[in-house]
Amino acid sequence: MTTHMKYALYPGCLMPTEQYAYELSLRESLPVLQVQLVDVPEFSCCGEPMKSVNQLLSLYLAARNIALAEQQQLDLYAPCAMCHLALSECKHILDHNTAMRERINTLLSAENLTYTGSQQVVHTIDLLYDHIGIEKIKQQVKHPLKGWKLAVHYGCHAIRPKEIGRPDDSEHPLKIEAILRALGAEPVEDYPEKLDCCGAPLLANLPESALTKTGQKLQAIQHHGIQGLVDVCPWCHKMFDARQTKAGETIAAKLDVPVFYLTQLLGLAFGLPAEKLGLHLNQSPVEKLTVEGGA
Amino acid sequence: MTIVDLTSMGEPQTEQQREINARLVSLQNEISSYCYQCAKCTSGCEAHKLLELEPHKIVALLKRGLINELVNSDIIWTCMTCMKCRERCPQRVAPIEILFALKNMAVASGKQIPGKYTAMLQSILSLGLIQDIQQITTRMNTTVKRDELGLPPLSKPTDAQKFQAAVMKIATEKV
Numbered sequence: 026m027t028t029h030m031k032y033a034l035y036p037g038c039l040m041p042t043e044q045y046a047y048e049l050s051l052r053e054s055l056p057v058l059q060v061q062l063v064d065v066p067e068f069s070c071c072g073e074p075m076k077s078v079n080q081l082l083s084l085y086l087a088a089r090n091i092a093l094a095e096q097q098q099l100d101l102y103a104p105c106a107m108c109h110l111a112l113s114e115c116k117h118i119l120d121h122n123t124a125m126r127e128r129i130n131t132l133l134s135a136e137n138l139t140y141t142g143s144q145q146v147v148h149t150i151d152l153l154y155d156h157i158g159i160e161k162i163k164q165q166v167k168h169p170l171k172g173w174k175l176a177v178h179y180g181c182h183a184i185r186p187k188e189i190g191r192p193d194d195s196e197h198p199l200k201i202e203a204i205l206r207a208l209g210a211e212p213v214e215d216y217p218e219k220l221d222c223c224g225a226p227l228l229a230n231l232p233e234s235a236l237t238k239t240g241q242k243l244q245a246i247q248h249h250g251i252q253g254l255v256d257v258c259p260w261c262h263k264m265f266d267a268r269q270t271k272a273g274e275t276i277a278a279k280l281d282v283p284v285f286y287l288t289q290l291l292g293l294a295f296g297l298p299a300e301k302l303g304l305h306l307n308q309s310p311v312e313k314l315t316v317e318g319g320a
Numbered sequence: 321m322t323i324v325d326l327t328s329m330g331e332p333q334t335e336q337q338r339e340i341n342a343r344l345v346s347l348q349n350e351i352s353s354y355c356y357q358c359a360k361c362t363s364g365c366e367a368h369k370l371l372e373l374e375p376h377k378i379v380a381l382l383k384r385g386l387i388n389e390l391v392n393s394d395i396i397w398t399c400m401t402c403m404k405c406r407e408r409c410p411q412r413v414a415p416i417e418i419l420f421a422l423k424n425m426a427v428a429s430g431k432q433i434p435g436k437y438t439a440m441l442q443s444i445l446s447l448g449l450i451q452d453i454q455q456i457t458t459r460m461n462t463t464v465k466r467d468e469l470g471l472p473p474l475s476k477p478t479d480a481q482k483f484q485a486a487v488m489k490i491a492t493e494k495v
């Protein structure tokens with residue numbers, strides 16, 4: 026197989042500055058599926074974290090990043106759900122509102138950039154499910170995640186708002202479960218808290234409440250007897266994995282849920298070494314599944 | 321020019337305020353014809369149980385034109401931006417958009433921005449990103465940074481001045 030799918034990797038802020046396990050695992054596992062990732066210099070924040078402060082600033086930042094990829098004639102792959110929303114929403118606005126597009130382009134001209142709308146934006150979910158496809162993923166599985174009973178957290182920003190087109194359905198997302206089945210795992214398709222927020226958007230100004238949200242969801246997953254949680258966003262993962270102990274303290278519960286990036290599980294099932302997938306960087310007890318689970 | 325111009329504590333940004341106000345007025349007109357106070361938005365709101373945010377009440381207050389009261393209230397900063405209200409409203413009203421406009425207005429009027437927003441904005445200005453490379457701890461209690469993991473250099477604006485100039489323009493622009 027020589028046909029490569031080529032994307033500009035748009036890393037955003039959080040993944041490349043602390044959520045290294047996501048970046049490591051996607052850089053390892055996607056090439057197995059003939060995806061070529063191109064590093065583009067000069068990217069900045071996607072703008073999403075600034076929406077509450079100044080929406081025009083958010084729009085400008087998003088457009089700036091898309092324009093950089095357009096210069097290289099590459100579609101963008103944004104692994105972060107927040108980034109993916111910012112870029113998709115920006116595209117939606119600038120492709121439909123010429124006055125706003127001109128206004129943003131006037132600002133972009135200071136850096137000799139122009140937004141034209143020529144390139145597309147994908148996230149991990151649609152890249153794997155829609156562009157690569159379940160069959161191709163199945164073909165690469167060497168170590169099926171047999172017996173792994175997993176819950177999926179999609180992340181609000183990955184599935185809403187429907188109106189602008191998102192990687193999966195806003196109320197009944199099921200693509201990640203299909204991918205997990207292809208890897209040999211046993212995803213739980215539905216649990217009452219499936220669409221509950223991870224809490225991350227409140228981290229900036231109401232951290233206690235943010236952690237309460239995180240803890241409540243993890244506690245519920247634990248109660249259901251589910252063995253692990255899978256996510257596809259550095260913000261969600263930061264909450265569920267890195268902040269799990271703190272979240273437990275906040276709600277006065279002992280939390281013990283292994284949390285993985287989907288791309289880490291992809292790599293494990295493909296037979297890639299755990300270290301290359303950044304599994305030593307997960308703060309949650311992943312060995313409960315990676316060792317006892319037999320992968 | 322400094323961060324003060326872009327955020328709170330400085331002169332209120334009248335140009336921006338005018339623009340956000342226009343946005344709020346058009347949202348107000350919209351909801352006046354569409355929102356029938358069914359409270360479906362509140363029933364699914366992520367911030368409802370935990371922080372007592374009631375998006376249908378935000379909508380009702382805006383309908384009555386109480387923009388100042390809303391802008392000055394802390395409750396607008398409890399929204400988790402989950403977008404469920406926008407998704408589930410039978411009348412295609414988007415309380416979350418109202419909340420964004422209200423928060424933007426609070427900032428443009430020189431109100432203090434809560435929490436870490438100022439620090440994030442400052443970091444975007446100086447670095448292009450909300451934070452710089454962090455040293456993290458592995459589960460085996462060793463510490464690592466991105467280059468030690470064999471990851472390529474961080475993508476960020478190299479001409480910080482040029483980048484900053486454009487961002488500053490947004491703060492003060494009169495387009």
Ligand code: SF4
Nearest residue numbers: 355357358359361409
């Ligand atoms: S905004 Fe929509 S969901 Fe909320 S009360 Fe009004 S009509 Fe009902």
Ligand code: SF4
Nearest residue numbers: 365399400402403405
């Ligand atoms: S976006 Fe905000 S207001 Fe709307 S449902 Fe979510 S938390 Fe509530």
